[in-house]
Amino acid sequence: MAKRTRIIIPFNYDEGWTGGNYYISNLVSALNSIPAIRQPEVYILSHNRASFDFIAQTSVYPRLRWISSLMIGDIDGGLFKRLRILSKLLPRFVKKKISYDAIFPFPIDTKERHKTICWIPDFQERALPHLFSKEELTYRTEQHLYYINNFDNILFSSYAAKADFERYYPDAKNTKHVMQFAVANVPDAHDHISVLRRLQLPGVFFYCPNQFWVHKNHEVVIEAVHLLAQEGIEATVAFSGKELDRRDPMHVANLKSRVAELGLAERIKFLGFISKEEQYVLIERSNALLQPSLFEGWSTVVEEAKSKSQFVIASDIAVHREQLTENALFFNPHDPSDLARTIKQRLSNPSDNTLIDYAVHRRRFAESFMSIVTNVSGGV
Numbered sequence: 001m002a003k004r005t006r007i008i009i010p011f012n013y014d015e016g017w018t019g020g021n022y023y024i025s026n027l028v029s030a031l032n033s034i035p036a037i038r039q040p041e042v043y044i045l046s047h048n049r050a051s052f053d054f055i056a057q058t059s060v061y062p063r064l065r066w067i068s069s070l071m072i073g074d075i076d077g078g079l080f081k082r083l084r085i086l087s088k089l090l091p092r093f094v095k096k097k098i099s100y101d102a103i104f105p106f107p108i109d110t111k112e113r114h115k116t117i118c119w120i121p122d123f124q125e126r127a128l129p130h131l132f133s134k135e136e137l138t139y140r141t142e143q144h145l146y147y148i149n150n151f152d153n154i155l156f157s158s159y160a161a162k163a164d165f166e167r168y169y170p171d172a173k174n175t176k177h178v179m180q181f182a183v184a185n186v187p188d189a190h191d192h193i194s195v196l197r198r199l200q201l202p203g204v205f206f207y208c209p210n211q212f213w214v215h216k217n218h219e220v221v222i223e224a225v226h227l228l229a230q231e232g233i234e235a236t237v238a239f240s241g242k243e244l245d246r247r248d249p250m251h252v253a254n255l256k257s258r259v260a261e262l263g264l265a266e267r268i269k270f271l272g273f274i275s276k277e278e279q280y281v282l283i284e285r286s287n288a289l290l291q292p293s294l295f296e297g298w299s300t301v302v303e304e305a306k307s308k309s310q311f312v313i314a315s316d317i318a319v320h321r322e323q324l325t326e327n328a329l330f331f332n333p334h335d336p337s338d339l340a341r342t343i344k345q346r347l348s349n350p351s352d353n354t355l356i357d358y359a360v361h362r363r364r365f366a367e368s369f370m371s372i373v374t375n376v377s378g379g380v
Contacts, residue, residue, distance in 0.1 A: 005040035006100045007373060008067070010108055013051040016246065018211060019300050020121075021054065022183070024105070026300075028059035029184035030366040033359065038370070043067045043098065045108065059184065067098065101377035104369075110150050115376055117177070118147040119155050122297030122319075123164040128215055131247060148172045153376050155179055157298035160318040177372045180323070182358070182365040183303040189281040196285060199271055199278070205236040206313070206343065207286035209279055209301050210293060212252050213245045217292040217315065222255065223336035224343060226262045235343050237290065238282060240271040279304075288313050288346050291320065294333055299323060307358040311350075313342050326354045 011024050031039055044052045045067045052066035103109065105119030125132045125140045132140075147154055148169060155177040156162040162178050189195075196203075210216040221237055228235045243252040252270075259268045274282075283289060283304055288311040291302055296319050305312050306327070314320040315333035324330075329345060331338040 004063075005102075005370070005373060005377070006043065006098070007040050008043045008045055008098075008100045008103045008108070009055075010045045010103070010106050011051055011055065012046050012048070013054050018242075022058070022300055023121075023181060025055055025058040026181055026184050027365070027369060028055055028061045028064065030182060030362050030369070031061055031063075032059075032366075033363045034366045034370065039063050040101075040370070040373070041065065043100070102373040104373075105155070107147070107151055113150060114152045116151045117153045117155050117372060117376060118151050119157075120144065120147070120161065120165065121157055122161050122295065123168065124215065124295045124297075126164065126168060127295050131214055144169065148174055153177060153372075155372065157181060158319045158322055160322055161297060163318075175375075177375075179368045179372060180365065181298055181303070182361040183300060183307055185362070186280055186283075186304060186307045189277060189284050192281050192285055195278055195281040199238070199269070199274070199282075201238055201269065201282075202236055204287055204347075205238055205269075205285075206288055206290050207238050207240075207282045208290040208292065209240045209282070210291070211241045212239075212243050212255070214248050214251055215294045217294045217333055218255055219258070220292050220333055220336050220339055221290060222258055222262070222264065222268055224339035225264055225267050227336055227340040228343060229262075229264065229267065231340075231344075233344060233347070234267065235347065236267050236269065238269045238271055238286070240274045240279065240282070242273050243270070280308075283308050283310055286310070287350055288329075291315065292331075292333055292339065293317070296320065303361075306356055306361070309353050309356045309358075311346065311353050313339070313346060326356070 009024060013021055028042055041063050042061065043065045044055050046052055047068070049066065056064055100115070102115050102117060104117040107116045107118060109116065125137055129137060152175055154174045156165065158180060159178050162176055165176065208218065208221055212218065218239060225235050225237055245251040256270060259265060289301060289305040291299055291312055291314040293299065293315055295317065298319060302312055302314065302320070302323050309327065311327045312324055313329050313331065314324055316330040317333065320330065329342040331342045
């Protein structure tokens with residue numbers, strides 16, 4: 001019997017980056033969709049059991065192991081802060097060395113440069129530099145150069161991100177991979193009526209589940225709802241997510257002040273952090289999901305909507321055009337009147353959505369990853 005592929009995934013749960021946490025969870029979960037005989041052994045490298053437990057519980061993948069201490073050559077935190085923390089906390093000596101075929105998504109060993117797959121989610125700092133400190137901008141550039149100069153393989157979540165990389169680093173000789181991710185199986189929601197009643201939502205509403213970061217662009221939604229109200233058109237939007245942006249501590253307060261100023265308290269609902277089960281209800285029951293973000297690497301909420309064949313009204317940016325090929329309308333994210341137009345169009349014509357066989361996307365995600373791993377490991 002052929003040796004089973006072994007993959008090391010460095011991962012520490014990060015409260016400040018929900019998307020990154022679920023990216024790894026969704027990847028591991030997707031591996032369930034390929035034949036058992038080809039499923040790899042996955043080792044989660046973390047300094048605490050809780051991080052491993054999060055992946056284990058959310059992915060339900062049978063070939064999952066936890067490594068709490070490991071020496072693979074020299075553990076190298078590099079310039080990525082999560083791995084830098086990891087390298088400090090992991091012991092430098094272990095009783096057993098584990099062989100592996102690939103490391104993803106961050107480097108831990110410069111001696112195996114060809115087996116490391118470095119992930120660059122996006123180049124938000126280039127598109128929206130005003131949202132980053134000088135130190136953050138320098139750090140990201142140094143991180144990218146570290147990857148370029150020390151490792152063979154760089155992976156992107158979209159062709160849009162790959163195109164950005166080639167524009168910013170035209171001389172980079174790294175092998176470039178694209179892996180468009182899909183979300184894990186999203187269970188059908190139950191008890192819709194009680195959830196909608198508890199959250200005080202009407203029968204017709206739009207749902208925007210983005211985290212409350214400045215670039216997620218909640219402002220354009222508020223202004224669009226205001227324009228519709230001036231036309232006598234009632235549109236209710238539910239916002240959910242942790243109400244915090246470390247880069248702008250007053251951001252959420254300012255959004256709520258604007259809603260109060262415009263008299264939209266009955267139209268714009270701030271739900272705060274809600275459970276995944278409640279999110280699924282809102283995705284299923286909303287008229288459409290709103291994704292107004294100014295920049296994305298690859299939107300998890302869009303994938304969740306696709307998994308439910310739900311309609312999406314999305315900002316007209318390259319990655320959304322790449323991600324959404326059906327059940328979608330696009331708008332200029334800097335123009336509230338354009339968003340108002342698309343909401344009005346959806347309200348007047350809530351046609352049946354095209355059914356999406358999302359299992360195909362999930363399998364494609366897993367097979368794409370395994371193809372890349374095979375490539376970097378020399379055909380294991």
